[in-house]
Amino acid sequence: MSGILILEQTLNGLQFGLMLFLLAAGLTLVFGIMDMINLAHGSLYMIGAFLASTLVGATGSFVLGVLLAIPATAVVGMLLEITVLRQLYARDHLSQVLATFALILIANEAVRIIWGSDQPLTTPAALSGPVELLPGMYYASYRLVIIAVGLAVAVLLYFVVTKTRTGMLVRAGASNREMARAMGVDIRTLFTLVFGFGAGLCALAGAMLAPLFAVQVGMGENILILAFVVIVIGGIGSIRGALVGSIIVGMVDTIGRAFLPALLREFLPPQFAGAIGPALASILIYLLMAAVLFWKPQGLFPARG
Amino acid sequence: MKRTLAALGLALPLAFNAHAADKVKIGFISTLSGPSAALGVDIRDAFNLAVKLNGGKLGGLPAEVIVGDDQFKPEVGKQLAEKNIKLDRVDFLTGIVFSNIMLASVPEAFANKVIYVSPNAAPSPLAGAQCNPYFFAVSWPNDAYHEAAGKYATEKGFKNVYLMAPNYQAGKDSLAGFKRFFKGKIADEVYTNLGQLDYSAELAQVRAAKPDAIYVFLPGGMGINFIKQFVAAGLTKDMQLAVPGFGSDQDIIRAVGEPMLGLFDTAHWALDIDNAANKKFVAEFEKEYKRLPSLFASQGYDAAQLIDAAIRDVNGRIEDKEAVRKALKAAQFQSVRGPFKFNTNQYPIQNYYLRVVGKDSQGRLVNKTVSTVFKDHGDAYVQDCKMQ
Numbered sequence: 125m126s127g128i129l130i131l132e133q134t135l136n137g138l139q140f141g142l143m144l145f146l147l148a149a150g151l152t153l154v155f156g157i158m159d160m161i162n163l164a165h166g167s168l169y170m171i172g173a174f175l176a177s178t179l180v181g182a183t184g185s186f187v188l189g190v191l192l193a194i195p196a197t198a199v200v201g202m203l204l205e206i207t208v209l210r211q212l213y214a215r216d217h218l219s220q221v222l223a224t225f226a227l228i229l230i231a232n233e234a235v236r237i238i239w240g241s242d243q244p245l246t247t248p249a250a251l252s253g254p255v256e257l258l259p260g261m262y263y264a265s266y267r268l269v270i271i272a273v274g275l276a277v278a279v280l281l282y283f284v285v286t287k288t289r290t291g292m293l294v295r296a297g298a299s300n301r302e303m304a305r306a307m308g309v310d311i312r313t314l315f316t317l318v319f320g321f322g323a324g325l326c327a328l329a330g331a332m333l334a335p336l337f338a339v340q341v342g343m344g345e346n347i348l349i350l351a352f353v354v355i356v357i358g359g360i361g362s363i364r365g366a367l368v369g370s371i372i373v374g375m376v377d378t379i380g381r382a383f384l385p386a387l388l389r390e391f392l393p394p395q396f397a398g399a400i401g402p403a404l405a406s407i408l409i410y411l412l413m414a415a416v417l418f419w420k421p422q423g424l425f426p427a428r429g
Numbered sequence: 430m431k432r433t434l435a436a437l438g439l440a441l442p443l444a445f446n447a448h449a450a451d452k453v454k455i456g457f458i459s460t461l462s463g464p465s466a467a468l469g470v471d472i473r474d475a476f477n478l479a480v481k482l483n484g485g486k487l488g489g490l491p492a493e494v495i496v497g498d499d500q501f502k503p504e505v506g507k508q509l510a511e512k513n514i515k516l517d518r519v520d521f522l523t524g525i526v527f528s529n530i531m532l533a534s535v536p537e538a539f540a541n542k543v544i545y546v547s548p549n550a551a552p553s554p555l556a557g558a559q560c561n562p563y564f565f566a567v568s569w570p571n572d573a574y575h576e577a578a579g580k581y582a583t584e585k586g587f588k589n590v591y592l593m594a595p596n597y598q599a600g601k602d603s604l605a606g607f608k609r610f611f612k613g614k615i616a617d618e619v620y621t622n623l624g625q626l627d628y629s630a631e632l633a634q635v636r637a638a639k640p641d642a643i644y645v646f647l648p649g650g651m652g653i654n655f656i657k658q659f660v661a662a663g664l665t666k667d668m669q670l671a672v673p674g675f676g677s678d679q680d681i682i683r684a685v686g687e688p689m690l691g692l693f694d695t696a697h698w699a700l701d702i703d704n705a706a707n708k709k710f711v712a713e714f715e716k717e718y719k720r721l722p723s724l725f726a727s728q729g730y731d732a733a734q735l736i737d738a739a740i741r742d743v744n745g746r747i748e749d750k751e752a753v754r755k756a757l758k759a760a761q762f763q764s765v766r767g768p769f770k771f772n773t774n775q776y777p778i779q780n781y782y783l784r785v786v787g788k789d790s791q792g793r794l795v796n797k798t799v800s801t802v803f804k805d806h807g808d809a810y811v812q813d814c815k816m817q
Binding site: 126128129132133136139140241242244246247252253254262263264265266267335336337338340346377378379381382385402403406 | 462466596619620621622624626627629630631633634636637650653654657658660661662663684686688
């Protein structure tokens with residue numbers, strides 16, 4: 125097992141983790157501040173990708189298309205919040221889960237009616253090949269861009285949440301909503317903004333990942349489950365928890381898929397290793413989540429003291 | 430004497446009923462929604478095209494095609510089959526893309542002596558010990574493409590091949606088919622999650638393993654992503670990528686685009702197979718639907734042609750199941766794939782070709798035939814089939 129392989133897998137884990145972070149950041153704030161379980165978060169990821177596909181096609185520029193898709197999806201998210209989700213804050217979690225699950229179905233069918241079941245979105249030509257990072261080590265250039273974008277957003281978010289007044293209000297809302305409201309914070313508007321911001325991050329993740337994956341109906345559901353795993357591990361309502369949780373999940377998943385089957389072959393008969401390896405690798409992150417819930421039920425970085 | 434009279438009594442109404450039917454009903458079940466819909470839509474469109482080109486008739490009888498969407502769910506496929514057989518009283522069933530859905534749906538047809546003409550799924554159990562007189566596969570046995578790919582890899586002189594497939598039965602079967610005809614060394618055999626979209630971790634392992642070729646069985650969206658990521662990771666110059674025919678057909682080419690150029694695959698049909706039937710099919714399909722037909726479309730078209738020929742050969746007497754079976758088995762039609770006949774298990778004996786993705790005269794990406802890998806190739810299970 126060479127150093128180059130380990131480095132490449134680390135980059136893969138980081139890239140996957142940072143994209144999960146874009147989704148988890150919005151999700152954790154919504155969950156943390158309003159105590160609202162929003163399953164339709166994945167639908168915003170899908171809508172963002174479809175909008176990006178259309179806008180990239182219309183403008184002829186990948187960067188411009190993606191940049192336009194972010195505010196467009198944010199608007200969709202805010203409209204959704206004002207018209208539907210706002211009615212659900214006072215309800216219990218079960219009602220929220222049922223209502224937002226219905227939103228997933230509605231969003232899927234709506235997208236199918238508007239765009240059809242899938243849309244093309246390809247990597248810009250300049251980024252479609254590999255780059256040589258170290259002698260003999262090639263890495264997909266587009267994945268490097270994803271890492272850069274993910275890190276930039278993480279830094280920006282950290283700055284906004286810890287250093288600005290809006291960020292302070294967000295943190296106040298996350299740690300104690302009632303007290304923040306008692307102190308005169310307009311939680312309603314704040315939340316619409318946070319929701320729109322989260323939707324924008326979803327669009328960024330959807331648009332960045334779409335050339336790697338596919339722009340298709342239902343693309344949000346699988347990744348949403350991972351985003352929930354991330355916020356449970358990181359601690360609900362905490363941006364820092366979302367970042368650490370994302371990178372842990374990204375790394376564990378990648379390293380599990382890469383090295384676990386080979387590791388098992390070392391000390392198990394091949395027929396068992398062949399059957400157990402892929403199965404175990406795919407449930408590794410859920411085992412991790414179970415362990416975190418067992419030892420730290422509030423997550424690694426709980427927002428509420 | 431009594432027995433003779435009784436037999437006569439039974440035979441007479443049959444004899445009077447043996448005139449031609451006034452129309453033929455086809456139950457068409459396929460996957461028409463969801464990420465895999467492109468395959469079912471191509472089969473349906475091509476089947477309808479064949480009927481249309483025949484003036485709305487099959488074998489001289491006005492044809493009614495009852496289309497149902499199985500939604501990629503075996504239980505829905507089974508329900509549709511039951512409805513088609515009991516309520517619509519169809520004469521033939523056809524259309525299903527996926528083996529698991531078909532295996533759930535056809536027992537109903539077999540029990541009621543309704544003939545199923547498979548335009549795609551042709552799993553190994555129905556080729557061997559469980560072969561059935563009411564099942565005709567007009568496509569290709571599930572392992573065949575992979576066997577051809579294994580033979581191609583051996584002939585090409587690949588010494589060290591990396592294999593990858595989703596972790597489910599068809600994935601394991603496909604790699605078994607490849608290994609049946611590949612004589613070199615297997616670098617590694619990796620099973621990924623069914624439906625996985627990101628292959629970065631697997632690709633890094635492939636790079637480190639340094640094989641001279643990699644063979645992947647990743648149908649639909651999985652294949653689209655794998656090929657895109659394989660190209661982006663820069664692995665194209667280190668090793669040869671090989672896929673089964675449906676891994677680089679028109680539906681995948683539409684989604685992936687330029688990176689497909691130069692990709693090798695194995696299949697029983699291609700756009701450029703040189704015969705009159707195929708030329709007509711490709712031209713008419715493109716005229717009708719404004720896109721190039723895929724493998725799946727060619728299979729749907731041939732399914733309709735096979736039924737057409739059989740009805741014509743029994744002069745429209747489709748109630749006589751035995752005669753229809755005989756006529757189907759004779760396969761008196763011009764297949765778009767060229768030479769085609771049925772084996773004793775009613776699975777095809779046909780040629781398999783090596784194809785490569787290149788550009789046609791209009792600059793579009795298409796599969797071009799390179800050479801013949803297997804001539805008159807059957808399947809590995811036929812000796813277990815006791816059917817006469």
